[in-house]
Amino acid sequence: MSLQKILVQIEPKPENLLRALKAAQKENKYIGEKECEKIADYFSLPLARIYSFASFFNEIRTKKETKKNIRICSGGPCLSKDSAKVARQIEMLLGLEAGNDAHPKYKLEYISCLGLCDRGPVVEVEGQIFERVKPEMVDDIIQSYL
């Protein structure tokens, strides 16, 4: 679906901007300069405001991601259910460190909350959500994305 078709379904009010960005990203995996310009026009907002708004949210990508993206929730509820052990298992399996961009194929990052606190620990791999993840489940989850 084209960005224009996505946008016409969303009323161009400032409170709908995040919704528009997420919908645009869902279609393209990231929101590039061209998409930001179209969204700025549609919402009648300065382009700089779209960029600053988009960059505020971890889940919005303004650059094409060439690495497989793994995100693990480090919010309080997920931490209390051992998300740190899950993260360590992922780090050991892939030989990378969260927040370190040096790995050529994968990127692991902590995020503050995915809004699924009662189903934690929550892990997102390439946009797919995994709930109630235990360290012993990591191998199976990651293997399908290798």
Ligand code: FES
């Ligand atoms: S704290 Fe993990 S989903 Fe909210």
